[in-house]
Amino acid sequence: MQTFFIAPTRLNVGLTSVTLGVVRCLQNQGLKVGFVKPVAQDRNVCDVERSTHFARQICQLDVPDALPANYAIEQVSIDETDDLLEEIITMSMAAGKDADVLVVEGLHPDPSNPFTTQLNTEMALGLQATVILVSDASEKNISEEIKIAERQFRNEGVQVGGVILNKAPADFDKAALQAEIGELKIWGVVQFDSKLLAPRTIDVALHLNAEIIVKGELTKRRVSETVVAARAVPEVIRRLKPGALIVSSGDRDDVILATALAASNGVQLAGLILTHNTELNETVRAFTEMAFHTGIPVLRTEGDSFSTALAISQVPTAVPADDKDRMSLVMNSVAEQLDSDALHVGVQTKGAHHLSPPAFRYQLIQKARNANKRIVLPEGEEPRTINAAIACEEKGIARCVLLGNRAVIEGIAASQGLTLPASLEILDPEEIRAQYVAPMVELRKSKGLTEIQALRQLEDNVVLGTMMLAIDEVDGLVSGAIHTTANTIRPALQLIKTAPGSSIVSSVFFMLMPEQVLVYGDCAVNPNPDADQLAEIAAQSAYSAKAFGIDPKVAMISYSTGQSGTGVDVDKVRSATEIAKARHPQLMIDGPLQYDAASVLEVGQQKAPGSLVAGQATVFVFPDLNTGNTTYKAVQRSADVVSVGPMLQGLRKPVNDLSRGALVDDIVFTIALTAIQAEQMLG
Numbered sequence: 001m002q003t004f005f006i007a008p009t010r011l012n013v014g015l016t017s018v019t020l021g022v023v024r025c026l027q028n029q030g031l032k033v034g035f036v037k038p039v040a041q042d043r044n045v046c047d048v049e050r051s052t053h054f055a056r057q058i059c060q061l062d063v064p065d066a067l068p069a070n071y072a073i074e075q076v077s078i079d080e081t082d083d084l085l086e087e088i089i090t091m092s093m094a095a096g097k098d099a100d101v102l103v104v105e106g107l108h109p110d111p112s113n114p115f116t117t118q119l120n121t122e123m124a125l126g127l128q129a130t131v132i133l134v135s136d137a138s139e140k141n142i143s144e145e146i147k148i149a150e151r152q153f154r155n156e157g158v159q160v161g162g163v164i165l166n167k168a169p170a171d172f173d174k175a176a177l178q179a180e181i182g183e184l185k186i187w188g189v190v191q192f193d194s195k196l197l198a199p200r201t202i203d204v205a206l207h208l209n210a211e212i213i214v215k216g217e218l219t220k221r222r223v224s225e226t227v228v229a230a231r232a233v234p235e236v237i238r239r240l241k242p243g244a245l246i247v248s249s250g251d252r253d254d255v256i257l258a259t260a261l262a263a264s265n266g267v268q269l270a271g272l273i274l275t276h277n278t279e280l281n282e283t284v285r286a287f288t289e290m291a292f293h294t295g296i297p298v299l300r301t302e303g304d305s306f307s308t309a310l311a312i313s314q315v316p317t318a319v320p321a322d323d324k325d326r327m328s329l330v331m332n333s334v335a336e337q338l339d340s341d342a343l344h345v346g347v348q349t350k351g352a353h354h355l356s357p358p359a360f361r362y363q364l365i366q367k368a369r370n371a372n373k374r375i376v377l378p379e380g381e382e383p384r385t386i387n388a389a390i391a392c393e394e395k396g397i398a399r400c401v402l403l404g405n406r407a408v409i410e411g412i413a414a415s416q417g418l419t420l421p422a423s424l425e426i427l428d429p430e431e432i433r434a435q436y437v438a439p440m441v442e443l444r445k446s447k448g449l450t451e452i453q454a455l456r457q458l459e460d461n462v463v464l465g466t467m468m469l470a471i472d473e474v475d476g477l478v479s480g481a482i483h484t485t486a487n488t489i490r491p492a493l494q495l496i497k498t499a500p501g502s503s504i505v506s507s508v509f510f511m512l513m514p515e516q517v518l519v520y521g522d523c524a525v526n527p528n529p530d531a532d533q534l535a536e537i538a539a540q541s542a543y544s545a546k547a548f549g550i551d552p553k554v555a556m557i558s559y560s561t562g563q564s565g566t567g568v569d570v571d572k573v574r575s576a577t578e579i580a581k582a583r584h585p586q587l588m589i590d591g592p593l594q595y596d597a598a599s600v601l602e603v604g605q606q607k608a609p610g611s612l613v614a615g616q617a618t619v620f621v622f623p624d625l626n627t628g629n630t631t632y633k634a635v636q637r638s639a640d641v642v643s644v645g646p647m648l649q650g651l652r653k654p655v656n657d658l659s660r661g662a663l664v665d666d667i668v669f670t671i672a673l674t675a676i677q678a679e680q681m682l683g
Helices: 015-030 051-058 069-077 081-095 115-126 143-155 173-180 199-210 233-237 253-262 282-287 289-292 306-315 324-335 342-345 357-371 383-395 404-414 429-443 452-455 462-470 485-495 533-549 567-584 596-599 602-605 624-637 664-682
Strands: 002-008 032-038 101-107 129-137 159-170 185-191 212-216 223-229 244-249 272-275 299-301 372-376 399-403 424-427 475-478 506-512 517-521 553-557 590-595 619-621 644-649 655-657
Touching: 002 115, 002 475, 015 032, 015 051, 015 101, 015 129, 015 159, 015 324, 015 342, 015 357, 032 081, 032 199, 051 115, 051 324, 069 081, 081 101, 081 115, 129 233, 143 159, 143 173, 143 404, 159 173, 159 475, 173 185, 185 324, 199 272, 199 299, 199 306, 212 244, 223 306, 223 485, 233 253, 244 253, 253 282, 272 306, 282 289, 282 306, 282 485, 306 357, 306 383, 357 462, 357 506, 357 664, 372 383, 372 664, 383 399, 383 404, 383 664, 399 462, 404 462, 424 429, 429 452, 429 462, 429 567, 462 475, 462 485, 475 485, 475 664, 485 655, 506 533, 517 624, 533 567, 533 619, 533 644, 553 567, 567 590, 590 596, 596 602, 596 619, 624 644, 644 655, 655 664
Parallel strands: 002 101, 002 129, 032 101, 129 159, 159 185, 223 244, 244 272, 272 299, 372 399, 372 475, 399 424, 475 655, 517 619, 553 590, 553 619
Antiparallel strands: 212 299, 506 517, 506 644
């Protein structure tokens, strides 16, 4: 097992962020990763050891509790360092059991506890670890600092593999630093990004000990700028942008009205803080009541505006233990900027593993980037869709085409604080609709479609987008954020039609379980498939799983296992299993199996001895839509599992549906799925 020991060269280098970014980067490579923070640092910010906490919550790792810092200090002070190291190594080995690589987070240098530097060295030496130094790229004399830290480890016989530079300014010269530090390789340069420092409004409220007047979206909105309303309203208005936290005395009715108007217009302000312990004028409050139902939080504090703004600037930059969303963004940002090849070298895997959720997401994005497909988004004026399109364009996931009015789309983007990339394609349906009438009439001539009927149908942007796909102007379509599944599928069936060899369209969800990714089908399309259709769904789902790197072991789910049950429903599953096996002998398919017999090895061995699927299924095919949809939502909500999909299968070209409750990330991943499908269909 490879062990990496992450050691900072000084205080405040962002050790937790970089360490967990390393964990995520390794997970993205499909490696099984263990993590441990052997000794907790001083807990001034919160009573939770954040590295351990986030590794459990986000990386889904089984991480042992860190030893308290005061305990470690006491052990060193009474000359029991050997016993302490034995305890640390035992804990670390347990954390790395069955892992390909173990990541160990060291201690910050602490002037009040000079033992920390020596303990880092002894831990790395005892674990036979390769040290990765973490340094702050914004500091002066960084090369000397790195050399000193490297020398301290090497003089004790510890191997130093590389250095990761954090908080790098935009003009950071990596080549110049590499020349200065010699043979020690730079394994990553993480650019400074102020967006990743943005606290939530609730973090500011807690720091100020402010009174909450209107709760609003206190835990969701983030503060990117503090606006002190000390000037005339026209100056304040210019700064009423998403993420702005307005600091004003309650008697500034003009500022309050301007803030309320901005909130009513959809500007996602971080909040309003009333200073001097003032209150809103009753007349003004009544007039602006609806604005304060848009989600904007309103707080009150005793200090004046200047002291309040100063206090806001001193909100700790460390990610609070309950801010999982921000830490996920930080981890992913760090992981994307690391040299994954350098980290991967020397890691010896212990055999095949299930495809982990981080590896699935990472491979999904990488494959989509390589495919470089053009994906049309008919719901181009929908805010989440705009946000997802921007993300895909900026990250190179796909070339998205938004259908909608440019002015409307630009206005929605501005209200969310988003900037539309110049390369993001926007097509106005009013300007292009007519050019698809003749091709649509030709496609539907067997149904007697007239030009007037075609033009009327093309007023639906989903139909328009589907026509673009039908005549190969785009490579795929994603819709459903504000449309039903039927609205998305019906035009596809009429204009795209099913793929050769397919008689039905079905769907799968990729369920990102803590340890592996499972495939559920069909949970979105076919209400009550017969045995023949169920067999086809099984095959479609198996091949979809295989296409996305999942070894398909298909379980045909029923309320009974094997030959134990009788009845119309279980007989249908039994018959479907036989049909699927006969048509696709190369696939591993078994059924009927109860869910526990399919998913739990001990149960599977007991109920279906000798089965190659029971207890280790990766593809679950449900007997009907009622069972499939209920199961996927129960697992998703009760187990807090991310589901990607539904991905449609069986069409000649890729069209994918979204849940109307889809988040921006859900849409991004669905766009990536669609791009990969388009590439695979070419093969």
